[in-house]
Amino acid sequence: MAEKFRYMRPEELAAEIKSGGLRGAYVFLGDEDYLKRHYLSEIYKSIMSAEGLELFNYGKISFSPVSGGRDAGFSALASSLSSFPMGQERRLTEIRDLAVDGLPASALDMLCENLKAADETNIAVLCLRKNEWTFDYKTENSQEFKKLSAVAKLVRFDTQSKPKLKAWAARHLSREGVGASDAALDILVDMCSLEMSVIAGETAKLCFYAHGNGKSEITASDVRSVVSQAVATEAPPFAMLEAAQKWSIADMYAVMATARDLREEPVALVAKLGKILCDMLRVKAGLEAGMTPAQIAKETKMKEYSVSKYAAAVAKAPISKLEDSVRLACETDAALKSTQTDGYVLIDMLIAGIYTPRSLLC
Structure with a gap:
C-alpha cells in the first residue's frame, strides 16, 4: 500500500515563520480561507523587514481576467520569482486567482516550472480559495496534486473543530x-x-x-x-465599520479581500460602505452645528454609543473629506451598474480614493 501523503500542518508553518525557516514555494489549500489569510499575513510580516521597500520585495500576482489573465499572470510571476531582494534578505511572491480545477496541463506545467524558482531568498505562496481546488477521494492521485506536491509544500487548512x-x-x-x-x-x-x-x-x-x-x-x-x-438585514459588517472609523486603508482592503473570498456582491458592499460614510457625514454635520452626541443620536435615530464612535472617528476629518467620500461611493455605485469593469477593481479604486493617507489631508 502506498504511503499516505502528509500535508504540512498550520502549526508547522507557524514554526517555520517564527524560526525564519521559510524556504521555497507553498500552496495553501483547504476549506478554511480565514486561516490562509492569517498565515499569509504572518509570512508577509516576517519577510518585510525593510520599511518602505514593499514595492521591490513583494509581488502580488493575480491571474484574474481583469489583471490580464493567464498570459499576463505567468509573465509577472516569472519576473517576480527572478527578482532579487532589495534592502533586506528575502522577498515574497503571493499568487492569487488561479484555480487548479480545470487548469490546462500546459498551464499547470508552467506554474510548476515557475514555483521551482522559489528558494530561501524568494518565497512563493499560491493561496487557493476553497472553491479553486476541490478535494475528493481522487484528488491525491491527480496530475495536479502530484506535480504541485513535487515543487511546493502543501499546507492544508481544514475547518476547525x-x-x-x-x-x-x-x-x-x-x-x-x-x-x-x-x-x-x-x-x-x-x-x-x-x-x-x-x-x-x-x-x-x-x-x-x-x-x-x-x-x-x-x-x-x-x-x-x-x-x-x-x-x-443589510447592516454594514462590523469589520468594515471598524476599518472606516479608523480610516485604515490596510484594514479596509482586508475587509474587501474577505468579502471577495466569500463571493459577496460588489454593489452590496459599496452600499454598506456608503451607509457608513453617510452616517459619519451626518454626525460630523451635527458636531459642526454645535450638537452633542446625545442630541445627534436623538435627531438621527442612531444609538448614542454609535454616534460617540463616529464622533471620535470624524473629529480630525474635514467635512469636505466626508462629502467627497460619499460622492466617490455614489460614483462607484453608478459605475458598478453601468460598466463591465470588474466590481472589485472599482472597489479597490474607491478605497484608494478615500483611505490613501495623503487623501486625508485634502
Whole structure:
C-alpha cells in the first residue's frame, strides 16, 4: 500500500515563520480561507523587514481576467520569482486567482516550472480559495496534486473543530471585555456554520451590541437576536465599520479581500460602505452645528454609543473629506451598474480614493 501523503500542518508553518525557516514555494489549500489569510499575513510580516521597500520585495500576482489573465499572470510571476531582494534578505511572491480545477496541463506545467524558482531568498505562496481546488477521494492521485506536491509544500487548512472555534470566539469577545456563556458560544458557532470569517464578523457585532446596551456577558438569546439579524438585514459588517472609523486603508482592503473570498456582491458592499460614510457625514454635520452626541443620536435615530464612535472617528476629518467620500461611493455605485469593469477593481479604486493617507489631508 502506498504511503499516505502528509500535508504540512498550520502549526508547522507557524514554526517555520517564527524560526525564519521559510524556504521555497507553498500552496495553501483547504476549506478554511480565514486561516490562509492569517498565515499569509504572518509570512508577509516576517519577510518585510525593510520599511518602505514593499514595492521591490513583494509581488502580488493575480491571474484574474481583469489583471490580464493567464498570459499576463505567468509573465509577472516569472519576473517576480527572478527578482532579487532589495534592502533586506528575502522577498515574497503571493499568487492569487488561479484555480487548479480545470487548469490546462500546459498551464499547470508552467506554474510548476515557475514555483521551482522559489528558494530561501524568494518565497512563493499560491493561496487557493476553497472553491479553486476541490478535494475528493481522487484528488491525491491527480496530475495536479502530484506535480504541485513535487515543487511546493502543501499546507492544508481544514475547518476547525467546534471546541476550538468556541474557544477562539471567546478570546475575541474577551479582548473587548465581553464574556459569553457556553450556550451562547455553542449557538454562535453553529449559526456561523463553523466558518471563521463569519465568526470573526459576528463576534465584532456582538461586542458592539454588548457595549451599546451596557452588557458584560452575551447570552444565547443575544446571539439568536444579533446574529440572525446579520442574515436578515443589510447592516454594514462590523469589520468594515471598524476599518472606516479608523480610516485604515490596510484594514479596509482586508475587509474587501474577505468579502471577495466569500463571493459577496460588489454593489452590496459599496452600499454598506456608503451607509457608513453617510452616517459619519451626518454626525460630523451635527458636531459642526454645535450638537452633542446625545442630541445627534436623538435627531438621527442612531444609538448614542454609535454616534460617540463616529464622533471620535470624524473629529480630525474635514467635512469636505466626508462629502467627497460619499460622492466617490455614489460614483462607484453608478459605475458598478453601468460598466463591465470588474466590481472589485472599482472597489479597490474607491478605497484608494478615500483611505490613501495623503487623501486625508485634502
